[in-house]
Amino acid sequence: MPKAAPTADAHPDTTSTAPSQTETTKAVTYADAGVDISSGDRAKDRIKYLAKRTFNRSVLGGIGGFGGLFQLDLKKWAEPILVSSADGVGTKLKLAFDLGIHNTVGADLVNHCVNDIAVQGAAPLFFLDYLATGKLDPAVTEQIVTGLADACKANGCALIGGETAQMPGFYQDGEYDLAGFIVGAVDKSKLITGATIAPGDVLIGLPSTGLHTNGYSLARKLFFEVAKYKPTQYIGAIGDKAGTALMKVHRSYLAIMQKLANAGLAAGMAHITGGGITENLPRILPKGTCAQVELGSWPVLPIFEHLQALGQVPQDEMLRTFNMGIGLIVVVPADKFSKVRALLNRAEEKFHVIGRIVKGDRSGDKAGDRKVHFV
Missing domain, CATH: 3.90.650.10 (PurM-like C-terminal domain)
Structure with a gap:
């Protein structure tokens, strides 16, 4: 005999609480993750303006390329030696956060790096910075970069590029880190190494x-x-x-x-x-x-x-x-x-x-x- 068709009550409950494919869900953006691209773009526009004030004719192109371009003037050096250095501001930044003073830490960074290569006789050529924060504050960023640009200008150094990174969840609100990279040049015959230091100096x-x-x-x-x-x-x-x-x-x-x-x-x-x-x-x-x-x-x-x-x-x-x-x-x-x-x-x-x-x-x-x- 053929089996009787099962009744509806014989089926297990297959009702699902998960959204069906036909239901619409809100699109998640980078901003929802804490990164405001538009705000970053506005800050970068201001950075370009500030950096351009430090340019000289050796700087090729502008800010925004994948790499900064600098043409070495070979007429200045018979045998040019490139001298480079990198450093950060360290926990002095904690005071900047507490006091709300952000226009001097850029000068701290540039001057430190300039001194590091100048002790070897090198003249600074160009500088790059790395600014990382949780959430970008355009006003704070402008203060920092103004300090960088002013110090570069005072030291005859071009600010030709860098990186501004938003890393939500990595830094506390209102905090950031700042590092810098410098390249200078000196003629090989004028390189100061300390090799001639002698007793009596x-x-x-x-x-x-x-x-x-x-x-x-x-x-x-x-x-x-x-x-x-x-x-x-x-x-x-x-x-x-x-x-x-x-x-x-x-x-x-x-x-x-x-x-x-x-x-x-x-x-x-x-x-x-x-x-x-x-x-x-x-x-x-x-x-x-x-x-x-x-x-x-x-x-x-x-x-x-x-x-x-x-x-x-x-x-x-x-x-x-x-x-x-x-x-x-x-x-x-x-x-x-x-x-x-x-x-x-x-x-x-x-x-x-x-x-x-x-x-x-x-x-x-x-x-x-x-x-x-x-x-």
């Missing part, structure tokens, strides 16, 4: 404006966690507000370095950044030499003395964390010292004789070569 220190861009993790801890200062609080010991003192712009030494280099008076130059004198001066010392630096031979800025007192920071820790008031050290042959002194005085450049190069001591278990001895 004089160490000349040029003053810094403050912390520049190094040691901020320790400085912020001492000011804002240990001492409980507010960024806007006036501190009598340093004669300034906490935030203002810490935000002082990293100085560019380009002009005075070029005068010394062009006159052939510098055997070596060291940019005193992270690691202080302790770790940066040895980078230019040749084998068989070390540096003898006389503590007390220059005025330590009050901010460093106050930081040390707040945390009872050991002296050697201070010297390898902060610049302690010396942002650049020039090594000068003793027989050229009078010419250097005259050049610095004509340029109205303050300076301090802070020590000498001495013969390296290889006695004992530890080699004394390429070291700094503080006396």
Whole structure:
């Protein structure tokens, strides 16, 4: 016999709560994920305008290509050597966020990078930046890039490109990171390497404006966690507000370095950044030499003395964390010292004789070569 047809109640419930293919769903865009392309485009238009102010005839094309184009003028150098460097602003940016000051960190970055290549005798050619944030704020971006462009212009350097990245969920609201990349050139015959540094050479220190861009993790801890200062609080010991003192712009030494280099008076130059004198001066010392630096031979800025007192920071820790008031050290042959002194005085450049190069001591278990001895 044929089986009876099953009744409707015999079927399992096949009703689905999932949307059917005929139902419409809202389209998800990049903006829904947190990236506002339109806002980014508006910011980039402003960046193009600011960058163009730094262009010279060596810059080919404009901002917006896949790569920045720069034509090296071979008439300026018989044997051009390209010198490059990259750096960031570091946790000094935290202060920029707290104070809402964004027009100086670009100058910090450019000047730092310029100094790094100028110590080798190089003239800056072009600069690129990397700005990354969670959500792009066009007003903040314009302040940052204005600082970059102004500093590039002041240093004779073209801002020819970079990257502006929106990465929602990666950075906290209102925060960003900033890094820079620089390329310069020097004639091979005028490259300053420190190879000719010899015992008897004089160490000349040029003053810094403050912390520049190094040691901020320790400085912020001492000011804002240990001492409980507010960024806007006036501190009598340093004669300034906490935030203002810490935000002082990293100085560019380009002009005075070029005068010394062009006159052939510098055997070596060291940019005193992270690691202080302790770790940066040895980078230019040749084998068989070390540096003898006389503590007390220059005025330590009050901010460093106050930081040390707040945390009872050991002296050697201070010297390898902060610049302690010396942002650049020039090594000068003793027989050229009078010419250097005259050049610095004509340029109205303050300076301090802070020590000498001495013969390296290889006695004992530890080699004394390429070291700094503080006396």
